[in-house]
Amino acid sequence: MRRITKKILIFLLGLVFIGFYCEYLIYYVVILQCYWPKIETSHGSNQIIQAFILADTHLLGPYRGHWLDKWRREWQMHQAFQAIIRIHKPHVVFVLGDLFDEGEWTDNKQFKEYVSRFYKLFSVPSSIKMFVVVGNHDIGFHNRIRRGFAQRFSKYLKAPSVQHIVLKNNHFVLINSMALEGDSCNLCTEARKQIENVSEKLFKCLQNPVNCVDNNSTFNYSQPILMQHFPLYRESDSICTEPDAPPLPERNKLFRLKIDALSQEATNYLIKKIKPRAVFGGHTHHGCLVEHFYKESDGAKFLEYSVPSFSWRNRPNPKYMLATIAPDAYAVQKCGLPRESTIALTAVIMISILIGCLLTTRSFGRDYF
Template sequence: MRCTRSTKKLLTFIFGVLFVVIYCEFIIYYVVIMQCSWPDIKTPYNESQLLKAFIFADPHLLGPRKGHWLDKWRREWQMHQAFQSIILLHRPEAIFVLGDLFDEGEFSTDRQFAGYVARFHELFQVPADTQMHVVAGNHDIGMHDYISRHSDQRFKKYFNTTSVQFMTIKDNHFVLINSMAMNGDSCDLCTQARNHILKVAGIFKCAQDAKFCYDGIKKIEFSKPILMQHFPLYRKSDAVCTDPDAPPLPERNYEFIPRYHSLSKEGTDFLVTRVKPKVVFGGHTHHGCLQHHVYEKPEHFEFEEYSVPSFSWRNRPNPKFMLVSITPNDYAVHKCELPKETTIVITGIIMLFVVIWLTKQRKLIGR
């Protein structure tokens, strides 16, 4: 039995709308993300030492107190689709999450926090051969003055972290820091972090000069480490930031409060003069920034610091992530776009109009 004209119209419309939904909720992520690629290392390197790292920050998964359930569902769906598209298209070997995994981690009960962690791993599933490393953010365990021993230990337990993590992946060294432990006072958290940083600094001094080695010290091949944390290093404001995704004016000129918006000057100097990084990555501000640092003491060294924009559409209309190619002596960074909220909406509207127009065409629907 031949379909009637109205049935053909209805089927055309239904399949058209279905395609619009599939495109805007699935395909568009691949279309945008595939436009970014791994950056090339300019200096010669050993292929076995090349590490491809995917870095993102501030997903801020909503908790039980804030946000409408629909907003929560929508943002988590977007981040899940974006993350899985990145994994499928770019196949990173290591993933670094720079804090504020959760929006209400410091306020959560143990049961709520366990649910939070389960949601995080469900949304950001990684292949078995891919490493994922996280640092704590202030929304995960609280600002320095409000961190309880329990919230700190809880985060460490679930994510197998410490306040200072030192790791080597494919001969590339990384130092991951709990920014709230850089307050510089005599609390247990800060004291332990300070001592651990001094220990890590000793490992690098030993790697450079055997006279600094002692029995039991960890032996490594020397190369400058990559420093990762939640807070940016000390800066007076974001006025130094000129990236297109830097904070808008006048927000860019608002003066930072040390230990709240960034590390303190003292904490920054202690950290970078001991670790002497080749590059620094941080989050927290939700905006992009590239800052060049120069130190003359104890000897001259300089490095770049990247602030990674938020990965969540709740924090900015155009979330970003970074693909970083790393070797022991060099690195290269590509900052990558995710679909803009306006792009998704406008694309959906235009495609719906096209579907309606096609539905009305007599050549398509027959007589």
């Protein structure tokens, strides 16, 4: 009888370990397989930034989705995010929009609860900076933004429509994609004004280092990195050849401009004013790497990275990016998170092994004879 009790206890402890591994340790096992990319730079380590970039977390709100689905997805993203923070220890985190799935429908009380939940799930230590850009699910598409919703997001997430951030002489320009509609609305007018100011500041700094001053702090010029929610102008994702590109035939579906991607006019304007050396965006939930070349903008040539969704609700294999950035160089590494099917299969295999090990030892009934 004691042997039966012992095997039951071993079985229960085995189940606890399997649950612990599949719901906690597996994220560390997978994330440990990804590394910061290396770069060749003439600058010292004091001017190198390690950036963790993610997009489209789509936290469910009060209206859509089952509570169990909400709990499950938030648990997964929280475990993955915290494992990334602990293992990779980035200097900065960029979240490229659609933090929320129902931000455009929530009242002020619900939105405050949304924000509180976001910061609880994606908390970072004080030594790590985090910046976010707004997505269409956070405030709505341009023509559906309710009065005060853009300002509400900006206030609670500390994310104005245009942000110029300088980290170790690396310049980042974060843009509200919905503010690039091209009309004369207050949101678009203010964003255009801020983009002009950033452009002028960068140009003056490039012309004369004496002008590289902002809020009583000095910096050196380097070509900026542009971050926003929408992709730059492209007709579709048919040019995307990444392994995590949209599946066919979805890949060939034509984009709706100003909804699926920026317009050609808005893209040309940003390239002319910001002159980025790289662009990062989200929105499509899939990966894509596009090489841009603009003759009309002083021969601007750069790569655009579409960051896949970080949520298991949007893809079976969520992704994130690690970028090592210096003023004269950068490199990007795309990293995967465990598939849900892999987690389930791992649990089944481990349980089968556990049962097999217990059955191959002395049988339960043999102790009675």
